[in-house]
Amino acid sequence: xxxxxxxxxxxxxxxxxxxxxxxxxxxxxxxxxxxxxxxxxxxxxxxxxxxxxxxxxxxxxxxxxxxxxxxx
Numbered sequence: 001x002x003x004x005x006x007x008x009x010x011x012x013x014x015x016x017x018x019x020x021x022x023x024x025x026x027x028x029x030x031x032x033x034x035x036x037x038x039x040x041x042x043x044x045x046x047x048x049x050x051x052x053x054x055x056x057x058x059x060x061x062x063x064x065x066x067x068x069x070x071x072x
Contacts, residue, residue, distance in 0.1 A: 016024075034041060
């Protein structure tokens, strides 16, 4: 314990139950896979990011303003 002895109330609390474990398990697996193979996501983002970098700032502002009017 970082802040002294454990409280008597904490001794009866379980750390994690089965339902919480199965909720966290997919998140852990996805995090682990994306940590090893990040290109799964990065390849799909490549086209959009490349087009943003290639476009000039004025063209980008015009396209964003057109998008704003479409949403409204």
